[in-house]
Amino acid sequence: MAARSYGQYCGITTAVELVTERWALLIIRDLLVGPRRYTDLKQGLPKIPTNILSARLKELQEGGVIRRVALPRCGLLYELTEYGHELEPIVLALGRWGFRAMGDPAADDIVTADSLTMALRTAFRPEFASVPLDFQIQVGEVELRAQVADGGLKIVQIAPPAPPVGGALPAGEPELRFASGPDIRHLIAGTLTAAEAVEQGVVTILRGDLPLLERFAELFRISAA
Amino acid sequence: MAARSYGQYCGITTAVELVTERWALLIIRDLLVGPRRYTDLKQGLPKIPTNILSARLKELQEGGVIRRVALPRCGLLYELTEYGHELEPIVLALGRWGFRAMGDPAADDIVTADSLTMALRTAFRPEFASVPLDFQIQVGEVELRAQVADGGLKIVQIAPPAPPVGGALPAGEPELRFASGPDIRHLIAGTLTAAEAVEQGVVTILRGDLPLLERFAELFRISAA
DNA sequence: CCGGATCCGAATCGATACTG
């Protein structure tokens, strides 16, 4: 451990030591959505070796970034400490930055409920959220219900069901429901209009109409620079 | 490479793949101060193996984060692309976050000119920069001249001399000049007042007076949460 | 001195199997 130290006394170095080991930031990404069990994390990160997950959880606890809590009769939960939670703006900014470097997905790339949840959060522009919007998005197996109101964004995972204390599903039906593939990033990047996205089959509207999808596209955007 | 992919189609994952491999963010930290030669980077990161430095520079170039430019007769320079430069607020935020997890320095931890420069940038609070301040700080072998004016901060490395096109040294003398060790972080954290720092020998004023050091302590602070 | 490339042992990571 000490042999692998960067050997510099500096805040950036300290942060790098705490959170940039392999897989660590992706674990944090998922925990930013909510507390998760060991098995949830493993499912959300299918390619992480179980011993590495175990090691990272231990290190992040020692670093004061996450904490392990025993739920009465529901098993163990990992959750961010307050200090760990303060990484949220940084992780979101990293997501916005990385979004612009995303190429086409590799053959076996997946989209998980947590990654899509965080992707929506990175793309969300509160300054356009004066008009509320209640929608449901479906990407592959993943299905999320999201509500924009009062400049805020609330997301609930419908499928796969959020563990184990997911927020309550809002009553009523969403005004807009649509399905999409990974190409939705072109809509978010603004290189495709809502109309074009529907025309080209990138997005399929299941409920609601085009103007509602246009509102979505305005609310969630990551433009270059 | 593909065998080591995280397998997720997500902006955060893309960013993580681009910049969180070992040493990458520290290279970026130093390049945020200014363009650097291979040898400069190696000196600023004494513990990086040369093959790793070489590999990271190659990967960061392929990722569009940095670029290699040939200077007329001065050798090669590595510099951030515009895209890479957009990591600045993220790296600064990481530095602020990591600052609060810094313990005491390990025996062989060092402070480099670039790391101290970035540390000052992370701690700088523009909202307190209405009154200008021109000072010189010395930590170990490192000596920086910094000028606060118009809500901005300019830093020039005096020792070791900045390569190869360091900004010109400002004319005249700084109003404040002081030396310190790593314990200066207590002054920046606000757990030590300027007076206490001088009393306890954490800071030695070489020129100027206590009120000027108090202004420094107000300008450069990272407080919890 | 600058800008790396090469080689090799040590540590980490990845995949699978196994356990309380």
Added chain:
DNA sequence: CAGTATCGATTCGGATCCGG
């Protein structure tokens, strides 16, 4: 559900070497 154990594949670290 929540991990540990094992073992081959990769990467990292340290040192050396090399062409300009």
